[in-house]
Structure formats: C-alpha cells, structure tokens
Amino acid sequence: MVSHYGISYFFVFSLIFISMMSRFKVNADTSFLTPTYTLLFSVLTFSWYIYVSAGDVFEVITQVGYHFLSGIKDIFQANNDGRSASAYLSYLSNGILWVIYMLIHLILQFFIFIGVLNLLLSIMHNKTKSFEIALLTIIFYAFLFVQFFKTYGMGLDRILQITLILLSPLSIWGYSFCVKNLNSVYARIISKRIYRNKENGNLNLIFESTLTRNEAINKNHITNLSKKARLCFSIFLMIFFVFNSGFIFWVTGYPLPGYCININPNSGWPVYSESEICGVDWLKSHENEHNKIAVFNQWDIIKSRDGRLVAENFYSKDLIPIKTNTTTLYNSYLFLGKYSVDKVEDGEEDVDLQDTLFYNSTLKNSNKIYNSEKSHLYLAE
Numbered sequence: 001m002v003s004h005y006g007i008s009y010f011f012v013f014s015l016i017f018i019s020m021m022s023r024f025k026v027n028a029d030t031s032f033l034t035p036t037y038t039l040l041f042s043v044l045t046f047s048w049y050i051y052v053s054a055g056d057v058f059e060v061i062t063q064v065g066y067h068f069l070s071g072i073k074d075i076f077q078a079n080n081d082g083r084s085a086s087a088y089l090s091y092l093s094n095g096i097l098w099v100i101y102m103l104i105h106l107i108l109q110f111f112i113f114i115g116v117l118n119l120l121l122s123i124m125h126n127k128t129k130s131f132e133i134a135l136l137t138i139i140f141y142a143f144l145f146v147q148f149f150k151t152y153g154m155g156l157d158r159i160l161q162i163t164l165i166l167l168s169p170l171s172i173w174g175y176s177f178c179v180k181n182l183n184s185v186y187a188r189i190i191s192k193r194i195y196r197n198k199e200n201g202n203l204n205l206i207f208e209s210t211l212t213r214n215e216a217i218n219k220n221h222i223t224n225l226s227k228k229a230r231l232c233f234s235i236f237l238m239i240f241f242v243f244n245s246g247f248i249f250w251v252t253g254y255p256l257p258g259y260c261i262n263i264n265p266n267s268g269w270p271v272y273s274e275s276e277i278c279g280v281d282w283l284k285s286h287e288n289e290h291n292k293i294a295v296f297n298q299w300d301i302i303k304s305r306d307g308r309l310v311a312e313n314f315y316s317k318d319l320i321p322i323k324t325n326t327t328t329l330y331n332s333y334l335f336l337g338k339y340s341v342d343k344v345e346d347g348e349e350d351v352d353l354q355d356t357l358f359y360n361s362t363l364k365n366s367n368k369i370y371n372s373e374k375s376h377l378y379l380a381e
Contacts, residue, residue: 007162012042014139018132033132094255101243108240114177115170116141137166157259172233179229270305276337277309279375283333284313291379292332296344297321304345306337324356329380334366338374 015038022033119134128134144163147156242248246260256264261271283293293314297304302316310319320332324346336353343350353359362380370377 008045010143012045014136015041017139018135021135022132097243097248097252097254104236104240104243107236108171111171111174111178112141112167114174115172116167116174118173118177119170137170140166141170175233270308272309273338273374275372275374279335279337279370279372279377280309280313282370283310283335283377287314290331292320293318294320294322294329294332294334294380296323296336296340298323298345298347306335306340309337310335322358324351324358326358327361329358329362329366332380333369334363334378334380336376336378341374341376 015033018033019035019038116138119128119137122128123131123134123138140163144159144167147159246256246263248254249256250260250263287293293310295302295304295306295310297307297319298321302308302311302319302321307316307319307321320329322329322334324344340353342353344353344356346356353363363378366378366380368376369379
C-alpha cells in the first residue's frame, strides 16, 4: 500500500499523528504501533529516497508538503488537472455502460461513507477494537475526500485504488447498517398494520395476532440481515468486479478504462516489452563515465515513456532530454523504445522520427550499437 513514494510519506506523517493522539487516549490499543516501529519506518523511508534517489524525490516531497500546508485555504477549490473527482464526473459519457459504471462507484462510496460515520461513532463511544487502525482509516478517508477537490498530482484514480485497501471493509459495514435500518422501518410499518387490524377485530392477520409491537419488530422473518441481503451485496461486488476489471467493456467493444493494461497494453500507461527491458539492461551493463544517456523527452522533467524506463536504472537528472529540433548530441547513448523507433512526440502530436530535425542532423550519422525487435541504441560521438 505504501510502495508509491507520496503515499509512503503520507503514511509516515499519519503514524506520527496517530502516535501523538494515542498518548491522549485512555487505554489505547498500542499493540501494532510502537515508537520503535514509527521511528524505524520513518528512518528507512527517508533514507531510501535521500541516498538511493540522490535526494531528488525527497526534495519534491518537501516542496509538495510545503505547498499543501501553505495552500490549505485553497483546498476546496477545484483544480483543472483532469484527474479530480469533479473532472471525472464532468466527462461526457461514452455510453450507457459508463453511466452504470459511474453509478456503481457512487453506490460503493455511499456505503463507505456510512461505514465511516459508524466508525466515528465507535471511536467516540470507545467501542473500537483498535483505536490506531480506526484512526488510520479515518485519515485515509479524509485523504481520499481531499482528492475530490485537489489531487496534488496524484490523481483520484490512483488514490482510490490505494485507499480502498483500508476502506473497502467499511462498505460492508455501511451496507449492513442500511439494510438493518430499512428492515427496522419496514417492521414498524408492518407492526402498525397488525395493531390496526387487531383493533378492528380482523382475524385474517398477516402475522399472529398475539405479537406485541416489540415482538413484531424483532421477529426474524420481519427484520434481520437475511441471506438474501448478503446475496444481494455479493452480486453487487461481482458486478463491480466485472466493470472495474474492464471485462464488460472489452466484451461489448466499449472504450476501455485507461488502467486496463492487462487487456489493452496501449491504454496510455507505460507497459514495456521484454525487448525494451533487455535493451536498458544492456545499456546499464555498458555504461561508463565518458558517455551520457539520452532519451526523447519534450518536457522540463523526464516523464516520457522511454525516459521513465531508463530512469529506473539511471538518475533522471543525469539523462539528456532530446527534442525533435535538437541538433547536437556528443558522446552519448540514445535509447529508443518500441514507439520512438518510428514516431516521437512533438508538442501535441506524433511525427515520424525520420522527418525530425534531430534525425537528419544527428541521429542518421550516429552508430547503431544495439538492435532488438522493439528497442534500439545509438552512440553519438
């Protein structure tokens, strides 16, 4: 759950906050969260990103934290990065299946919301089995709620997948609460009908005329969490899985969600072939201090498809970004993945590699030193 660098830091701050709150909690359960655990996790997390990542990610995280604290007053202003909840809800529907998909998610979030309210009441009445886990769950729900307005570059889609690890059990709790109370309301209506019929001397009652009001409410066949109710929620989860996995869209020919890389490797997320990975491994085994590493990348930071793969083995700050209009490259390896061997990004569109200024001025005069099915390596001297 904390493998993403942003979530790992958020988890550290959550542990520190929970540790502080536990000191004010009488008879708090501290079975899993100890000062040693919090200190060890914090040290390991910060050490990894300071020393292994040369401090780059650590610096970014501190900037994000400062931005979050300094801009807390603007947290409820919708941003326009296209990945907030408001942005997703404003997207034009691609068909009835997408409407159903949206409704399924809204229903699930409603049950989770009811579950969170019940959890808050349990904390207030000191009925939780683990105060720390309950508080951690509340913190992660608050983090998810913030994403409806500010994504801070992480996106609602990613945060939803991460937070559901903790929040998904609350959907069962919320569903059970709703069913129990609906059954109770239904039982009260039935009991009133029984008493009206009894007062009118009607012997053809729906239930036994000897039932008292409380007996009518508590009668098993009137109010309980029946097998049918549990079956309904199981069916709901099955439908949710069919939609959320993208299977129903794939079968019906609808546009697939972007995260369905198991069905559509070209969905927009970088999914690399074995050939590309082998190319980077070869490059790693032949690196030297005399030659730099270059990748096609048109942004200020390395975030192109090729750049992300190469940055897994080399520091991104050491990579040379190449644009279509670059004219010089010396003493450098250039890595081309399965897409950039043919087409590269130029602004908002893709252009043929051989039509670029960089190809005609530099690349065609460079030496191709590695050639596999879906990745090429050039040496510009």
